[in-house]
Structures are given as structure tokens and as C-alpha cells.
Amino acid sequence: MRDGDMQRAAEGRREAAAADQAAQADNLALATLLLSAAATLVDGIHGAVMAAGFDDLRPTHGFAFVRISRGDATVGDVAEHLGVTKQAASQLVDELDRKGYVTRRPHPTDARARLLALTPRGWACTRAADRAMADLMEGWAAVLGGKRVAALRADLARVVPVGPLRPAAW
Amino acid sequence: MRDGDMQRAAEGRREAAAADQAAQADNLALATLLLSAAATLVDGIHGAVMAAGFDDLRPTHGFAFVRISRGDATVGDVAEHLGVTKQAASQLVDELDRKGYVTRRPHPTDARARLLALTPRGWACTRAADRAMADLMEGWAAVLGGKRVAALRADLARVVPVGPLRPAAW
DNA sequence: TCCGATAGACAAGCGGCTTGACTAAATAGT
DNA sequence: ACTATTTAGTCAAGCCGCTTGTCTATCGGA
Numbered sequence: 170m171r172d173g174d175m176q177r178a179a180e181g182r183r184e185a186a187a188a189d190q191a192a193q194a195d196n197l198a199l200a201t202l203l204l205s206a207a208a209t210l211v212d213g214i215h216g217a218v219m220a221a222g223f224d225d226l227r228p229t230h231g232f233a234f235v236r237i238s239r240g241d242a243t244v245g246d247v248a249e250h251l252g253v254t255k256q257a258a259s260q261l262v263d264e265l266d267r268k269g270y271v272t273r274r275p276h277p278t279d280a281r282a283r284l285l286a287l288t289p290r291g292w293a294c295t296r297a298a299d300r301a302m303a304d305l306m307e308g309w310a311a312v313l314g315g316k317r318v319a320a321l322r323a324d325l326a327r328v329v330p331v332g333p334l335r336p337a338a339w
Numbered sequence: 340m341r342d343g344d345m346q347r348a349a350e351g352r353r354e355a356a357a358a359d360q361a362a363q364a365d366n367l368a369l370a371t372l373l374l375s376a377a378a379t380l381v382d383g384i385h386g387a388v389m390a391a392g393f394d395d396l397r398p399t400h401g402f403a404f405v406r407i408s409r410g411d412a413t414v415g416d417v418a419e420h421l422g423v424t425k426q427a428a429s430q431l432v433d434e435l436d437r438k439g440y441v442t443r444r445p446h447p448t449d450a451r452a453r454l455l456a457l458t459p460r461g462w463a464c465t466r467a468a469d470r471a472m473a474d475l476m477e478g479w480a481a482v483l484g485g486k487r488v489a490a491l492r493a494d495l496a497r498v499v500p501v502g503p504l505r506p507a508a509w
Numbered sequence: 510t511c512c513g514a515t516a517g518a519c520a521a522g523c524g525g526c527t528t529g530a531c532t533a534a535a536t537a538g539t
Numbered sequence: 540a541c542t543a544t545t546t547a548g549t550c551a552a553g554c555c556g557c558t559t560g561t562c563t564a565t566c567g568g569a
Contacts, residue, residue, distance in 0.1 A: 193472075195492065196469075196476045197472070198492060199476065199495070200472060201501065202499050203376045205500065205501055205504075206377070207377040209500065210373060210374070211374075227525095244547075244548065245546085245548080254527065255549090256549080256550090257525075259548065263549090279547080280547095281534045281535070281546070281547040281548070282534095282546095282548080283547085283548080302366050302370060303363060303366055312497055313494055321495075322372060324490075325369070325372040325376055325491075326372055327483060328376075328482050329376045329379055330375065334371060397556095413516075414517060423557070423558090424558065424559085425516075426518080426557080426559085427556075429516095429518060429519095431556090449515095449516075450516095451564065451565045451566070452516055452517080452565095453517075
């Protein structure tokens with residue numbers, strides 16, 4: 170191999186390494202942004218909900234509301250939705266019951282199960298959370314435009330498997 | 340007000356309500372996707388790292404690596420980076436030290452502080468994580484194309500404040 | 510040269526989740 | 540129809556990672 174070839178090969182390796190490093194930095198940046206985006210959403214909504222007077226709840230409770238508000242939810246459904254054990258979901262629902270956000274009614278066809286439903290207070294809290302989320306997204310749309318926000322949603326939907334809306338304990 | 344006006348007004352309200360509901364569903368979908376995207380990243384990288392033999396670590400440790408690998412990090416820096424107390428960071432670093440991922444050397448100019456650095460094992464783990472992240476992103480690019488992935492990153496950067504890369508305890 | 514501020518570690522406590530064990534009710538098997 | 544297995548849910552105990560509280564050693568400014 171001639172010297173020129175070796176030089177070009179070494180230069181190629183340097184360029185490839187530099188490109189790798191740049192790509193890696195981009196990847197880390199995107200990962201960080203996604204983490205921060207999720208945290209921003211959760212914190213923003215939770216803060217607004219607390220400011221609205223529902224200050225005895227944590228974000229996890231809100232995740233549970235998402236499932237319970239859909240109707241026909243049992244404790245087991247909530248557990249699956251959150252990606253936690255039934256025991257954890259049971260405690261969570263018990264707490265929501267004690268605090269007046271959720272009621273447990275007998276299941277019409279299964280005497281073992283209990284059907285969960287939001288109380289008026291639970292619905293009020295849900296509306297506050299929805300408002301906060303809408304406000305946040307309006308802010309995003311004001312910066313990016315509705316079209317790019319929609320593109321964001323569509324692109325993510327293509328690459329992200331929709332799993333449980335869990336408390337994210339990591 | 341004539342009857343026709345009232346009818347039109349009522350119809351307008353119905354349409355507005357329907358639009359609100361659709362917008363709200365879109366917002367919830369985007370929020371869910373962002374949460375799932377973050378979880379997918381964290382779980383994917385963590386799983387790959389564990390599979391690579393570093394099975395005594397949790398995602399939080401990886402977040403700490405991000406800061407420590409940058410160099411010139413103290414326990415306090417890690418604490419700020421993770422958004423936890425100095426005590427928590429101290430315990431975390433202590434664990435990483437015991438497990439052979441991090442060393443604590445005396446700070447050159449401040450006898451109170453300790454300068455943190457990754458060991459060879461720590462670097463190997465970091466490389467494994469970087470590889471896993473790159474693989475994940477390659478998968479995304481294969482579906483969306485590199486251009487849209489870049490657009491994703493750019494758009495998020497415009498609306499998301501870069502906060503601490505914290506353990507996300509919610 | 511003090512004296513408040515800072516870096517870090519030690520100790521105790523707590524909150525939220527897990528595993529384990531149990532009851533009651535539904536479903537399957539024969 | 541009767542038993543055996545599965546399933547919904549709760550009670551209890553334990554664990555893990557973080558927090559608050561306290562302390563020492565060191566830094567830096569008046």
C-alpha cells in the first residue's frame with residue numbers, strides 16, 4: 170500500500186469517527202429532549218392541577234384517571250394500565266376513594282370485581298388536567314405551528330409502541 | 340334573537356365541543372406518545388446495557404454516567420444533573436465506586452471536593468449504552484428517514500426547556 | 510483572622526412499590 | 540352437578556431509593 174493510500178485511509182477513519190461522534194451527540198440530544206419533554210408535560214400538568222386546588226394528588230393518580238374516566242375500569246385494569254401490580258393499584262384506588270375522587274360500585278355481572286367511576290370531584294380534576302394539557306400544547310403550537318405539532322405526533326406514532334401509561338419509576 | 344339564530348348558535352356550540360374533544364384526544368395522544376417514547380428509550384438502552392453484562396445498574400446510574408463522562412464532575416454536579424439531593428448523589432456514586440464503574444480522586448484545587456472519573460469498566464458500559472442508543476435511533480431513521488428524525492429533534496429543541504436529566508420519579 | 514458558605518458523608522425516616530398469603534367468586538373439567 | 544383451577548381483590552410485611560437532619564472539613568471574603 171502506498172503512503173498516499175494510507176493517508177487517505179487514516180483521514181477516512183478520522184472523518185468517520187468525527188461523524189460517529191456528531192451522530193452520537195445528536196442521539197443523546199434527542200434522547201435528552203424526549204426525556205425533558207415528558208418531564209415538562211408531567212410537571213406542567215401536575216403543577217396546574219395542584220394550583221387548581223387538587224393538591225393531594227401525584228402524577229400517578231392522573232395516569233389512573235385516564236383509564237378510570239374511560240369507564241368500565243376495574244382495579245386490575247388500572248394495574249395493567251399503569252404497569253404495576255394489582256396490589257399497588259388497589260392501594261392507589263383506595264387512596265383516591267378516601268380522598269373523594271373515585272367510587273367503587275359493585276360490578277353488574279361479576280361479584281368479585283368492583284367497577285370504578287370518577288366522582289364529580291374526580292371529573293373536575295380531570296377537566297383541570299385537560300385544560301392544562303391543552304394550554305401547554307397551545308404554547309407548543311404557537312412556537313411550531315399546528316402542522317409541525319401534528320407531524321410530531323404522527324412521526325412518534327410510527328416509531329413508538331404504545332405501552333402502559335406507567336408511573337415511570339427509573 | 341330569532342329561532343334560526345338560536346339553532347345556528349347551538350349547532351356552533353356542538354361543533355366547537357366536538358372540535359375541542361378531538362383536539363383533546365390529539366393532545367392526550369401526543370402526551371402519551373412522548374411518555375412512551377421516553378420509556379422506550381430508557382428501557383431499550385437499559386435492557387441492552389444489562390444484556391451486555393452490566394446487570395448491576397439501573398437507568399439512573401446511566402444518567403449519572405452522562406455527566407461523569409463529561410469530566411470534571413463532583414458529587415454536587417451529579418446531584419444537580421440528576422435533580423436529586425447531594426446525599427442521594429453521594430450514595431449513588433458510592434455504589435458506582437464499590438461496583439467498579441467510577442473512581443473518586445482528590446480535587447486538584449479543592450480539598451473538600453472529589454473529582455469523579457469513569458473506570459475502564461465505566462467507559463465500556465458507556466460505550467454499550469451509546470451503541471444501544473445509536474441502534475434505536477437507526478431503527479427510527481429506518482422508519483421515518485433521517486430528515487424527519489432531525490426535524491423531530493429540532494422541533495423539540497424549540498419547545499422543550501433542557502432541564503436536569505433526572506431519575507423521573509413520578 | 511475570623512466566620513459564614515460550601516463539599517461531602519453519616520444516620521434515620523418515609524413513601525410507594527413489591528412479594529407473599531389469603532378469601533371469595535367465577536369458570537372449566539369430568 | 541361437583542370438584543378443581545383460575546381470577547378479582549385485599550391484607551400484611553418488607554425493601555429500596557430518596558429525603559430531611561446533622562456533622563466535619565475546607566474554602567473564601569470582610
